[in-house]
Structure formats: structure tokens, C-alpha cells
Amino acid sequence: MLALILFYIFATFLVAGAFGVITARNPVYSALFLVFSFINSAAIWLLIEAEFLAIVLVLVYVGAVMVLFLFVVMMLDINLAELRSGFTRFAWLGWLTALAVIAEIIGVVWRHGLGAIDVNTDFASEPANYSNTLQLGKVLYTRYAYPFELAAVLLVVALVAAIALTLRHRPGLKSQDASRQVAVRARDRLRIVKTPAEKRP
Amino acid sequence: MHTQTDHLLALWGQLPELLRTLIWIVIITIAVILCVAFLTLWERKVIGWMQLRRGPNRVRILGMLPGLGQPFADVFKLLSKEVVVPSGSNKFLFRIAPALALIPALAAWAVIPLSPALVISKANAGLLYLLALSSMGVYGIILAGWAANSKYAFLGAMRSAAQMVAYEIAMGFALVGVLMASGSMNLGAIVRHQEGGLFAWNWLWLFPMLVVYFIAGVAETNRAPFDVAEGESEIVAGFHVEYSGIAFALFFLAEYANMILISALTAVLFFGGWLSPVAGYPLIGHTLLGDPSFFWLGLKIFVFLFLFLWFRATFPRYRYDQIMRLGWKALIPVTLVWIGVEMVMAAVHIGPWARPWFH
Numbered sequence: 257m258l259a260l261i262l263f264y265i266f267a268t269f270l271v272a273g274a275f276g277v278i279t280a281r282n283p284v285y286s287a288l289f290l291v292f293s294f295i296n297s298a299a300i301w302l303l304i305e306a307e308f309l310a311i312v313l314v315l316v317y318v319g320a321v322m323v324l325f326l327f328v329v330m331m332l333d334i335n336l337a338e339l340r341s342g343f344t345r346f347a348w349l350g351w352l353t354a355l356a357v358i359a360e361i362i363g364v365v366w367r368h369g370l371g372a373i374d375v376n377t378d379f380a381s382e383p384a385n386y387s388n389t390l391q392l393g394k395v396l397y398t399r400y401a402y403p404f405e406l407a408a409v410l411l412v413v414a415l416v417a418a419i420a421l422t423l424r425h426r427p428g429l430k431s432q433d434a435s436r437q438v439a440v441r442a443r444d445r446l447r448i449v450k451t452p453a454e455k456r457p
Numbered sequence: 458m459h460t461q462t463d464h465l466l467a468l469w470g471q472l473p474e475l476l477r478t479l480i481w482i483v484i485i486t487i488a489v490i491l492c493v494a495f496l497t498l499w500e501r502k503v504i505g506w507m508q509l510r511r512g513p514n515r516v517r518i519l520g521m522l523p524g525l526g527q528p529f530a531d532v533f534k535l536l537s538k539e540v541v542v543p544s545g546s547n548k549f550l551f552r553i554a555p556a557l558a559l560i561p562a563l564a565a566w567a568v569i570p571l572s573p574a575l576v577i578s579k580a581n582a583g584l585l586y587l588l589a590l591s592s593m594g595v596y597g598i599i600l601a602g603w604a605a606n607s608k609y610a611f612l613g614a615m616r617s618a619a620q621m622v623a624y625e626i627a628m629g630f631a632l633v634g635v636l637m638a639s640g641s642m643n644l645g646a647i648v649r650h651q652e653g654g655l656f657a658w659n660w661l662w663l664f665p666m667l668v669v670y671f672i673a674g675v676a677e678t679n680r681a682p683f684d685v686a687e688g689e690s691e692i693v694a695g696f697h698v699e700y701s702g703i704a705f706a707l708f709f710l711a712e713y714a715n716m717i718l719i720s721a722l723t724a725v726l727f728f729g730g731w732l733s734p735v736a737g738y739p740l741i742g743h744t745l746l747g748d749p750s751f752f753w754l755g756l757k758i759f760v761f762l763f764l765f766l767w768f769r770a771t772f773p774r775y776r777y778d779q780i781m782r783l784g785w786k787a788l789i790p791v792t793l794v795w796i797g798v799e800m801v802m803a804a805v806h807i808g809p810w811a812r813p814w815f816h
Binding site (some may be wrong): 284289291307311312314315318319320323324326327330331386387388389410432434437 | 528550588592618620642782
């Protein structure tokens, strides 16, 4: 019962947050609404005892991805009027996409019937020492080892590509080379000269 | 007297679990805040002594130790000041940012095992929870910097965001090392797997991880020598330059609560938490000193907190690009290499991997 109440609370917040993402005028607010939605969906995942996924969602998306998003959004000089200029012209496209997605959801539910989607939250709880992380790890590294490794390789390729695309070496640019700065020794820079003291006349 | 205690204990046992947890939460929160109050005093005293000064020495409580009342005097001063909200600032975010900085710092205490019996939540994914919360602390800083509508504050927030994202990765990898050596993400289990005295603790086999973790911890809390987010000589006071009164104090509270948290975590993850260093040794190991208790955890936290203060009094501030270089090019490779070393150690069963739980 408590789980059901919590579910509806979080679900309401989630939908409200998601609505805020697309309606907020300020892009920073949009990003913050997205953070709010992520946290609420993580809470919903916690309710079905998927603690690993829930916490990783917060860790990766809230803790890293959205921080960078905010970083970029705050730095950008966004002209809101320009962004909104084509709104009425393209609104029909948005409505069409939304309707298509809604139709798909309804279609899936229709085909399987509502009975297939288990709305009952009183599912059998796992024992207290059940570790979601351990189970996930076991499955990922045995049964799905190859897809998992493939995904990892794909991410590495994307990472390398992103760096390669943005890394530019402009010739003739004067910049500090931290390795060389750190490697400096006193004797490279400083020469101690012995001067004999003058004799007192 | 005895029956009265029994009576109280029985009453405590009858309370619903939710209420008992709530009471513990209140107790621990108040304890952390009080610790923060005296940590600020201790910091000023220690740095004062290191610089051959006396530190705060005017406000006394009941005629005891000079300076003991200083934290309370500070709090009352800050409480009585006006919280100035700059014009052109984002009022809502400006007001909520200090809370966003403070909440994760306090919420993280839920999974810290304070003694063998006392932990608020025995969460299985405690380690992940901590990482997630420490990564959320950055929002308070970014939003404070942005909402204040000040260039200095914004620069501080940007620096802080980049720095925290960079050091979180090193910190995460260091925690992966701990995870490998303990086989569990439950902090209580991590402590229990280190049983057996000083040399059974994780610090010995995970020494590079310990170093990386603590450096990343200092960077995550924006403390000297990594305090470029504040950098008073470059960007005035960084992200909290526009804050005054108690809103400013909340940022300080968050920073110091985070320091205590990082110290507690270092103790729990690498130094056996509540375990005694002499446990299992002949003679002394069987006395009261050999028993696991909160005393040992408190002592370890105190030692690491002292390190924080010592760093601040000793090291000059890093240049910003060198902070980034240290995080990405020194700390992360060290952890990656050591994870490889740990894999070898696990394969040949030495160190923590020779213990029965591993098989």
C-alpha cells in the first residue's frame, strides 16, 4: 500500500517534471526539470528493488551528464526569441510525433491487454540479503558478456572520436606545457656564482 | 536506576522502526552539525598554532578554554545578518542553492556504519549511494554561481563543476578498488571484511587507491590546495561571493560536513571503520582496546580531519590547469594501473583476496 502511494507520488512528480522540461522558457530551468525527472524515475526504480539501476541513473545522469549539460547551457548565449520564432510553423510536426508515440503505446497495451502489464505492486519481495548489483553483474559478465563488451568498445570508440574531433593543434600558438613546467629543476634556471669577498683595505 | 534504564530500553524497542530511524536521523544530523561547529574552531586554532598565533581566544563558555564559544558567536552573528539577494539574480534558485549543497552532505550519513550496531540504513549499494550523493553536491555550487548573476560567482561555479566531474572519476575508480578488495558495496560488510588488526585493513594493499581517494576527496570538498572554486585572490570568493548571513553559513556547513564525511569514508573504506588497530594482537588485543567501537572510528575521523587542516595550512593553491592535469593525467591512470594489479593479486590469492569470504 505504501509502495503504491509512493509510486503515484513519484510518478506524478516525474510527469510534472517532464512537462516542465518542454515548457520551461529558460533552458537552465529545463535542464533542472530534467534532473528532477531523473531523480523521480530513480525513486520509482528503487520501489521495484532495482537499486543498482536507480543509483547509477542518479550517479551518471544527474551527477555527470546533467552537470555538463548545465555547464554548456549556462555558457551559451541563447536567443530565446529566435528559438521560438518557428514554433507555430513546426507545431504540427510536434503534434504528429506525439500522436504517433501515443498511438504506439496504446497499440502495445491493446494487443497484450491490460492484464499483461502488472499494475500490482505487491510482488514477492526479494530476501533481505539479495544484492541487485551482484545479480546484474553475474548476468552481464556471463550470459551477456559479448554484447556488454561490444557496448564498452563502442563507447570507447565514441570517446576517442569525440576527442579527435575537438582536439586541434593550431601552429604557432603559445601555450604552457605543464609537463615541462613541472619537470623544471632549479639548476636549469638558476646559476649560483661565487664571488670572492673583497679584502678589507 | 537500573530498572529505569531497562524500562527506557524496553520503551525504545517498542517504538515503530520508522520512528526509531527518524530519531537516529535527528541525532546524527545534530551531531554532524555540532561537529562542524567545533571543526571550524579547531581549524582556526590549528592553523593559528601552525602560524605561531593563538587563534580565536576571546569567547569562552562558562569560563572554560578560551575560544570555545567562538562557533556559537559566529552562528549568532551570521543569523542576525541580512541575507542580501542581489538584483537581477534568480531569486528562487539563489535561495534554494545552499540547501542543495547541504542536503547531500547530510544525507550521505545514512549509510555510514558508526559502530558495529549503529547504521541507519544497511543499504546493499551503500558505496554507489555515496558516489551518487557526492556527485549531487555540485548542483548547489553551480546553481549558486549561476543564480547570483555575478561574473565572479559564475567563474567559480564553472571551475567547481569541471573540477568535481574530473575528480569524481578518480574517486569512483578508487572505490572500485575497495569494492574488489571487499567483495561488497555494503559499507558494514566492507568494514567487517577488514577484520584482523592494523595490517589487515585495506590501506596496505590499496595504498595507491588510498592516496588517490584522499586527494580526490580534498578536491571534491573544494578545500585547499584545490579551492580554486573560491580562490579569493583570483575571483574574490567564487561561487558564494554574493551570499551573506546564514545563506553563506549554509555553504560553509556543507563544506565542513563534506570534510567530515570524506574523513569518515576514508576511515571506513581503508582503515577498518570501527575496528580496533590492535584487535587480535596478543595481550592488548583482548582488552577493551581490542574491541570494535565508535571510539576507533571517531579517532580515525579526527586524524583525517587534521590532515585536511594541515593541508590547508601547508600547501599553496594549485593553478587551475594543473588541477585538471593532476586529476585526469595522474590520479586516473594510477587507479587504472592499480585495478590491474588488484586483478593479479586476486588471481594469485594474496592480501585481502586470501581471506575466506573470497572463495
